Amino acid sequence: MHPALSVIFFTTLSGAGYGLLFWSALAALGGDTPARALLVATALALVLASAGLLASFSHLGKPLRAWRAFSQWRTSWLSREGVAAVLTYVPALAFAAALLPAMIGSRAQGGPVALDAAGTLAAAALMACALATVACTAMIYASLKPIPAWRHRLVLPGYLGFALLCGGLLLAAIATPAGTMPTRGMALGGIGLAALLGALKLHYWRAIDATPLPATRGDAIGLPRRTVTVFERPHTQSNYLTREMAFVVARTHAQRLRWLALLLFAVAPIACLFALGRSHAFAPGAWLWIAALAALAGAFVERWLFFAQARHLVTLYY
Amino acid sequence: MTALPPPSKVKLGLVIDLDTCVGCHACAVSCKEWNAGGIAGPLTDSDPYGKDPSGVWFNRVHSYELEATAGCGSGADAQPAQPAQTLHFPRSCLHCEQPACVTVCPTGASYKRAEDGIVLVDEDKCIGCKLCSWACPYGAREYSAVEGVMKKCTLCVDRIYNQHLDEAERQPACVQACPTRARHFGDLGDPESDISKLVAARGGVDLMPQLGYRPVNQYLPPRPRRAGDGEAVVEEDASSPVSPMRWLHRILKR
Amino acid sequence: MREPKLNTSPSPGDEVKTTTCYMCACRCGIKVWLSDGRIRYIQGNPAHPVNQGVLCAKGSAGIMQHYSPARLDKPLLRVGERGSGEFREIEWDEALQLATSWLAPIRERNPDELAFFTGRDQSQALTGWWAQQFGTINYAAHGGFCSVNMAAGGLYTLGGSFWEFGEPDWEHTRYLMLWGVAEDHDSNPIKLGLGKLKARGAKIVAVNPVRTGYGAIADEWIGIRPGTDGLFAFALIHELLRSDRIDLDYLVRYANAHWLVVRNPGGADDGLFARDADGNPLCFDRNAGAAVDANTIDVAPAVVGEATLADGRRAVPVFQLLAERYLDPRYSPDAVSERCGIPADTIRRIARELAQAAFDSNLVLPIAWTDSWGREHKEMIGRPVAMHAMRGISAHSNGFHTCRALHVLQLLLGAIDAPGSFRYQPPYPKPIPLPNRPGKARKPDGSLDAGPLGYVHGPEDLLVDADGKPRRIDHAFSWAYPLAAHGMMHTVLRNAWAGDPTKIDTLLMFMANMSWNSAMNTRETLHWLTDRDANGDYRIPRIIYSDAYASEMVAYADLVLPDTTYLERFDAISLLDRPISDADGVADAIRHPVLEAAAQAPGRDVRGFQSVLLELGARLGLPGMVHADGSPAYRDYADYIVRHERAPGLGLLAGWRGADGGQHGKGAPNPAQLDAYIANNGYWRQEIPEHARYYKMANRGYLEWARGFGFVASTAPIVLQLYSEPLQKFRLAAQGHGAVQPPPQHRQRVATYFDPLPIWHEPFEHDQTSRDAYPLNAVTQRPMFMYHAWGSQNAWLRQIATRNFLYLHPDTGARHGVADEDWIEVASHHGRITVQAKFAANVQPDTVWSWNAIGKRKRAWRLAQDAPESQQGFLLNHLISDVTPKGDYANADPVTGQAAWFDLRVSIRKASDAQAGPSAPQLPGLAFAEADERPLRYGARFRNAQHRSQAKPESPRRKKRP
Numbered sequence A: 001m002h003p004a005l006s007v008i009f010f011t012t013l014s015g016a017g018y019g020l021l022f023w024s025a026l027a028a029l030g031g032d033t034p035a036r037a038l039l040v041a042t043a044l045a046l047v048l049a050s051a052g053l054l055a056s057f058s059h060l061g062k063p064l065r066a067w068r069a070f071s072q073w074r075t076s077w078l079s080r081e082g083v084a085a086v087l088t089y090v091p092a093l094a095f096a097a098a099l100l101p102a103m104i105g106s107r108a109q110g111g112p113v114a115l116d117a118a119g120t121l122a123a124a125a126l127m128a129c130a131l132a133t134v135a136c137t138a139m140i141y142a143s144l145k146p147i148p149a150w151r152h153r154l155v156l157p158g159y160l161g162f163a164l165l166c167g168g169l170l171l172a173a174i175a176t177p178a179g180t181m182p183t184r185g186m187a188l189g190g191i192g193l194a195a196l197l198g199a200l201k202l203h204y205w206r207a208i209d210a211t212p213l214p215a216t217r218g219d220a221i222g223l224p225r226r227t228v229t230v231f232e233r234p235h236t237q238s239n240y241l242t243r244e245m246a247f248v249v250a251r252t253h254a255q256r257l258r259w260l261a262l263l264l265f266a267v268a269p270i271a272c273l274f275a276l277g278r279s280h281a282f283a284p285g286a287w288l289w290i291a292a293l294a295a296l297a298g299a300f301v302e303r304w305l306f307f308a309q310a311r312h313l314v315t316l317y318y
Numbered sequence B: 001m002t003a004l005p006p007p008s009k010v011k012l013g014l015v016i017d018l019d020t021c022v023g024c025h026a027c028a029v030s031c032k033e034w035n036a037g038g039i040a041g042p043l044t045d046s047d048p049y050g051k052d053p054s055g056v057w058f059n060r061v062h063s064y065e066l067e068a069t070a071g072c073g074s075g076a077d078a079q080p081a082q083p084a085q086t087l088h089f090p091r092s093c094l095h096c097e098q099p100a101c102v103t104v105c106p107t108g109a110s111y112k113r114a115e116d117g118i119v120l121v122d123e124d125k126c127i128g129c130k131l132c133s134w135a136c137p138y139g140a141r142e143y144s145a146v147e148g149v150m151k152k153c154t155l156c157v158d159r160i161y162n163q164h165l166d167e168a169e170r171q172p173a174c175v176q177a178c179p180t181r182a183r184h185f186g187d188l189g190d191p192e193s194d195i196s197k198l199v200a201a202r203g204g205v206d207l208m209p210q211l212g213y214r215p216v217n218q219y220l221p222p223r224p225r226r227a228g229d230g231e232a233v234v235e236e237d238a239s240s241p242v243s244p245m246r247w248l249h250r251i252l253k254r
Numbered sequence C: 001m002r003e004p005k006l007n008t009s010p011s012p013g014d015e016v017k018t019t020t021c022y023m024c025a026c027r028c029g030i031k032v033w034l035s036d037g038r039i040r041y042i043q044g045n046p047a048h049p050v051n052q053g054v055l056c057a058k059g060s061a062g063i064m065q066h067y068s069p070a071r072l073d074k075p076l077l078r079v080g081e082r083g084s085g086e087f088r089e090i091e092w093d094e095a096l097q098l099a100t101s102w103l104a105p106i107r108e109r110n111p112d113e114l115a116f117f118t119g120r121d122q123s124q125a126l127t128g129w130w131a132q133q134f135g136t137i138n139y140a141a142h143g144g145f146c147s148v149n150m151a152a153g154g155l156y157t158l159g160g161s162f163w164e165f166g167e168p169d170w171e172h173t174r175y176l177m178l179w180g181v182a183e184d185h186d187s188n189p190i191k192l193g194l195g196k197l198k199a200r201g202a203k204i205v206a207v208n209p210v211r212t213g214y215g216a217i218a219d220e221w222i223g224i225r226p227g228t229d230g231l232f233a234f235a236l237i238h239e240l241l242r243s244d245r246i247d248l249d250y251l252v253r254y255a256n257a258h259w260l261v262v263r264n265p266g267g268a269d270d271g272l273f274a275r276d277a278d279g280n281p282l283c284f285d286r287n288a289g290a291a292v293d294a295n296t297i298d299v300a301p302a303v304v305g306e307a308t309l310a311d312g313r314r315a316v317p318v319f320q321l322l323a324e325r326y327l328d329p330r331y332s333p334d335a336v337s338e339r340c341g342i343p344a345d346t347i348r349r350i351a352r353e354l355a356q357a358a359f360d361s362n363l364v365l366p367i368a369w370t371d372s373w374g375r376e377h378k379e380m381i382g383r384p385v386a387m388h389a390m391r392g393i394s395a396h397s398n399g400f401h402t403c404r405a406l407h408v409l410q411l412l413l414g415a416i417d418a419p420g421s422f423r424y425q426p427p428y429p430k431p432i433p434l435p436n437r438p439g440k441a442r443k444p445d446g447s448l449d450a451g452p453l454g455y456v457h458g459p460e461d462l463l464v465d466a467d468g469k470p471r472r473i474d475h476a477f478s479w480a481y482p483l484a485a486h487g488m489m490h491t492v493l494r495n496a497w498a499g500d501p502t503k504i505d506t507l508l509m510f511m512a513n514m515s516w517n518s519a520m521n522t523r524e525t526l527h528w529l530t531d532r533d534a535n536g537d538y539r540i541p542r543i544i545y546s547d548a549y550a551s552e553m554v555a556y557a558d559l560v561l562p563d564t565t566y567l568e569r570f571d572a573i574s575l576l577d578r579p580i581s582d583a584d585g586v587a588d589a590i591r592h593p594v595l596e597a598a599a600q601a602p603g604r605d606v607r608g609f610q611s612v613l614l615e616l617g618a619r620l621g622l623p624g625m626v627h628a629d630g631s632p633a634y635r636d637y638a639d640y641i642v643r644h645e646r647a648p649g650l651g652l653l654a655g656w657r658g659a660d661g662g663q664h665g666k667g668a669p670n671p672a673q674l675d676a677y678i679a680n681n682g683y684w685r686q687e688i689p690e691h692a693r694y695y696k697m698a699n700r701g702y703l704e705w706a707r708g709f710g711f712v713a714s715t716a717p718i719v720l721q722l723y724s725e726p727l728q729k730f731r732l733a734a735q736g737h738g739a740v741q742p743p744p745q746h747r748q749r750v751a752t753y754f755d756p757l758p759i760w761h762e763p764f765e766h767d768q769t770s771r772d773a774y775p776l777n778a779v780t781q782r783p784m785f786m787y788h789a790w791g792s793q794n795a796w797l798r799q800i801a802t803r804n805f806l807y808l809h810p811d812t813g814a815r816h817g818v819a820d821e822d823w824i825e826v827a828s829h830h831g832r833i834t835v836q837a838k839f840a841a842n843v844q845p846d847t848v849w850s851w852n853a854i855g856k857r858k859r860a861w862r863l864a865q866d867a868p869e870s871q872q873g874f875l876l877n878h879l880i881s882d883v884t885p886k887g888d889y890a891n892a893d894p895v896t897g898q899a900a901w902f903d904l905r906v907s908i909r910k911a912s913d914a915q916a917g918p919s920a921p922q923l924p925g926l927a928f929a930e931a932d933e934r935p936l937r938y939g940a941r942f943r944n945a946q947h948r949s950q951a952k953p954e955s956p957r958r959k960k961r962p
């Protein structure tokens, strides 16, 4: 599939944003993180999610009609995603509002958060909405039968994993001002998540490499018993289908990009988290920022590959 | 509109005879011509006289090579050995009964008509997200970047019911044009219709049935090639020369 | 949500007009829907006999042709160098004055200094007559480079031919053999017919080195080596003779199998038919034990055995000569198998299948008929084997004889105009050879004594001077190409440049892209067109050209006369030229303006070339084109179509003649004739009576019917010529007999190739080049969706093939170190091109091929500078020489002069990386403005008018001019 930058930006940025919202809400429920950090995180998350959504608009042929996309939530994952994305703003804003009391009158850091019942509800709803939005995004792809690589059962966990990893690292970075250290548990959790995600992607890649398309060119033209090669395409130049669906990336190039992605979203964060407290080259906050940005960059490369390496069945015809 | 209507009794569609199609592209161009000014027009062409001309086509004709096969199977299922073949294959929307292209549409622009099963795009609602084209395994959806909306075969809905046309001409443009008459149009929901009978007689097939889209359009596979029909031949002696004088005593009458 | 409300009954237009398509030469009936003066839609006309409602890809793209940005709008006068494409627009009056001032002195001085050659037009009934009235012998249309081998091979054998003058009996045939046909002129009728055969389960065999299109749906594909079909046909004949599966009764009834041929080696009568005192051919009647008039009935003719004539000479029947020749072991399947690339068993099987289909199908039509001799038959015996052949046979230097070989094969099966076989389309069959000989001398009024083209019956009819040198600029009807019945357009430019035989002054051309895809040796052709003599004058002094579009050829004209598009003018598709008849009826047709030219674009001022020709004729005062007072005899072409009489009562159109329109065939001019055609979907057709539809060559009913229309002068049976006496006459001349003899240098050639029975010889280029140096055959095929050069300006058609590839078998690639999609250098004895290769296994491995005429000159047709047509596309023509490798003759058939396009032999090798695109040669771009590059939103306005929509309004088209 043609890796459209707009869609890649959208899924990676908004994914990180929703991940960040999830963790922020969770942190607020946990009550240890200062309100200010959570507010900053929530604001950043909304910026990321909104930027992603805006990027996705540029993918549309008729962006001004985008509002229509909310109507078909009964059947369409894209519609559901839109609905979920917009819905998420409600608990997100409520959550931000719930954080405000802790900020008022307190010092620069903001006091620890103690959510009231409404705030708790908002946080819980925010967590659910954020994850639901990411899940909807994943399901847009995972529901497409013509693209077997996307139908894979690891696609949904993968999307959630990237959202959580990027969001988590971002929150950790934001919540770790100069001089302080994140908890050991958090670091270990980050390492675990990154490792898990790395393993998941490796497994996924191996799986899609090993699985041929579920149909042959013979099936595509209704002659399943024949071995079929292309003699002439309908048109000698490219067309929408060949540009959109018949994107090919060279194997070796893809392999290199896979290692790069893995390095960025798994190895680098793990290394950074290990380095925390052991290496003094950077402050702990800086290590976390490096980890977060690496993970985001890794997610970007991974997402590019997710498109570029997905073969659409229509390519059988070409 | 994205929810599918209950299955319609009438299932309008095309039957394409791959045994007869010579790959002339008439169906593709006549489709383009009618639909350019039709309900789904224009079928915009970008760079029309330049380096990379690329337009919207609802129907595209592919050409393939089939490798030779050894015969296999036995009894009713037997497949005769077949030589290598060239096959022309026109591809357009199959007006599936389970069209994911419709259900994925976030806006309701894509829909399947309750009345006759035709799958259409309402261009006034379409936001050009292209998701439906991803959801179609048959490559039947055509996005126009210039128009910003998705387009597709309309089964010539503005011809087949068109009161301005003679009754006999109320058929899709591609069917009317096809010079070998390899294309047929009709109600595949009615087992008694001419084209349903044709499908039954010729063993019409669904494309990629395993995907579950349940295409309405049917393709008639090429008939087995006949190079000698495998008949056993008693060769007479070809080595001894024959003289013209063998006809010396032939009585002929003018 | 509810479904949106649709308008499923939009108006398809406010007007529908019926006319005849001209996106190719097939002449289908179309219905043109107009909305607000623009074309909404063009569809096939179900009421038309040619296409019965279907429409091909080209026809469907007529909209884009009519609105092509390459359309010419005004007369153009060259301002730059010839070939640059720089012009100044002028008014018609200036253009016509100029043309008249060039032509008038020529007519005074020597009309032959005008060379008038036309291409893909269907106006030969007018253009040939015009040339005759002008008085030039130097006239021809495109047939010489197209398929004159088919025409001549057929007309000298059957009095009819393949090409578009006959058709398989689509309703009844059970076995169809297609020899070298990719598309042909009967584009839609053939496809309709193939569809019928398929539905009936008849067997289709395609003999073709490439398996595409029709070959793809054939039951059997015979991937023959190019140029060897004659051998294959002989092997089939050999088998049929050997197994005695032939229709001898048919052969003595309808053909000349029993005619006696004089055996007198060295004598002036050797090989001629033995005739009685009245000139009737003789046969040996076994009952009478004597030679009798071969045409009498109730005799028992011998088909073998030497007879002694009354005067003591000895003679043998044609059939014996035929059987002797083809029973020879060198024509056995085993002997030809290797050269043809067809297994001997396959040849034997095909022969058997042919015989089975012909003789064992027991097809009988219960139709009573009367033969030429008055005998009544209760039924028509069928021979349901049909053949169709085209340029795969004819575009070889052995094509004339191969075509005859196919006809002999058909005759042995009794499969000419029998139910289920090949059938004549009226006005064919005609007497053999056709009576009209080429015009040679000028009458006092300066006109020629007969039309410039015709059929020679013997050496005395040639257009040669006292020394035996050619008189015509194209050397047609000379000793080098005696039966060049369609002229030889492919030799004109070289000869005009060389002044061979003499210099010409003005070259007038119409609808032929002679500077590009219809030229052999394209590159040198451009040189001949632009070369100057010692005085700095162009060696071809003046070129006037009529085209409708900015083609490559336009750039080489001094004066360009812009024609209308096919939707803006009157045309007559006349029985005097190439009518639209079918085997069951005679038919002709017209085109008429469905759009007004001047309204199509601001400043557009174009005129139908036929009208222009008539006006030029009037200005020149040509006989028949002016009244006694010198005023024009015809207002325009429409007026000419209606009023002109070739002979009393005989005009361009056969329908609705007579003052009241009640006569058909012959009759006085009818002023309302065109209206009658327009009201009848643009055509006229008369069915042949049912009893007259088969055995037309000897069917009294048919011949009487045909005489009524003037197709034949008498109802005498037309005897099909297995053995061709006119050919023998040329051979005798070459052997030193007769008053007109070839000069020494042509003797051997004429003696060799004027064999009265079909022969097979290696195509010249195969023998005259090294088989090691040039191991591959290279041919082209017509793409079904494109018409020669003129499809690429079409925004829709060009998207199907914006460029071409050279296709080769993967094994061939491997043998030559070439990989799929490599750029390769292709060389012939004559030239070298660099192109991109593509693998496909559907080709005979010793053959490479490409689609014809996709490659374009840069900027021609107003395509963009970087259009793939010129950047990656290519012409094989750069490799095809216009002369044989030896350089002694045109690259053509030695009998008819037919251009031997498919004799081409090439070598291939992988190109260097530096050569990997663009294709080479790349010639400088023409100075034509590029077309508007903005997206084309054709139809938006119709849609908006009929359907609710938020679509953008259609953007006005920017138009550039040269």
Ligand SMILES: Nc1nc2c(c(=O)[nH]1)N[C@H]1C(S)=C(S)[C@@H](COP(=O)(O)OP(=O)(O)OC[C@H]3O[C@@H](n4cnc5c(=O)[nH]c(N)nc54)[C@H](O)[C@@H]3O)O[C@H]1N2
Residues within 6 Å of the ligand: C119, C120, C142, C145, C146, C147, C510, C511, C512, C513, C514, C517, C518, C519, C546, C547, C548, C549, C550, C551, C552, C553, C563, C564, C565, C566, C609, C780, C781, C787, C788, C789, C790, C852, C853, C876, C877, C880, C901
């Ligand atoms: N390599 C190779 N070369 C071949 C052949 C091949 O098989 N292989 N085939 C040969 C054969 S059989 C043929 S017939 C020739 C065909 O070759 P051409 O006869 O040259 O055919 P076109 O290239 O279509 O050119 C016809 C010209 O007519 C112009 N034209 C189109 N419509 C109109 C009109 O309405 N009025 C006027 N006045 N002009 C118009 C077009 O613009 C174009 O310039 O090509 C020959 N060349």
Ligand SMILES: Nc1nc2c(c(=O)[nH]1)N[C@H]1C(S)=C(S)[C@@H](COP(=O)(O)OP(=O)(O)OC[C@H]3O[C@@H](n4cnc5c(=O)[nH]c(N)nc54)[C@H](O)[C@@H]3O)O[C@H]1N2
Residues within 6 Å of the ligand: C024, C025, C146, C147, C179, C180, C181, C182, C183, C184, C185, C186, C187, C207, C208, C209, C210, C224, C225, C226, C227, C228, C229, C390, C391, C392, C393, C396, C779, C780, C781, C782, C783, C784, C785, C786, C787, C788, C849, C902
């Ligand atoms: N769509 C379309 N239709 C056309 C035209 C067009 O340009 N486009 N042009 C028109 C004109 S002018 C003409 S003359 C006709 C020509 O009509 P066709 O004769 O059908 O035209 P070609 O494409 O030249 O076909 C030649 C065929 O012969 C095969 N061939 C080559 N060499 C040999 C051989 O030695 N033996 C055998 N058996 N086969 C061989 C080639 O592979 C090819 O399939 O088409 C007319 N119709």
Ligand code: SF4
Residues within 6 Å of the ligand: B092, B093, B094, B095, B096, B099, B100, B101, B102, B119, B135, B136, B137, B138, B139, B140, B141, B152, B213
């Ligand atoms: S062919 Fe494709 S576009 Fe047409 S109905 Fe089926 S899924 Fe939808």
Ligand code: SF4
Residues within 6 Å of the ligand: B104, B105, B106, B107, B108, B109, B110, B121, B125, B126, B127, B128, B129, B130, B131, B132, B133, B149, B150
């Ligand atoms: S492109 Fe248009 S029709 Fe297709 S899914 Fe998106 S909104 Fe629906």
Ligand code: SF4
Residues within 6 Å of the ligand: B030, B031, B032, B034, B035, B058, B059, B092, B093, B152, B153, B154, B155, B156, B172, B173, B174, B175
């Ligand atoms: S049914 Fe109509 S829209 Fe569909 S492919 Fe045929 S012509 Fe085109």
Ligand code: SF4
Residues within 6 Å of the ligand: B016, B020, B021, B022, B023, B024, B025, B026, B027, B028, B061, B088, B090, B177, B178, B179, B180, B181, B182, B183
């Ligand atoms: S028009 Fe008919 S024969 Fe031609 S490509 Fe289409 S289906 Fe095939």
Ligand code: SF4
Residues within 6 Å of the ligand: C021, C022, C023, C024, C025, C026, C027, C028, C051, C054, C055, C056, C057, C058, C059, C060, C187, C188
């Ligand atoms: S075959 Fe096609 S282009 Fe030729 S006349 Fe018929 S419809 Fe027109």
Ligand SMILES: [Mo]
Residues within 6 Å of the ligand: C145, C146, C147
């Ligand atoms: Mo031709």
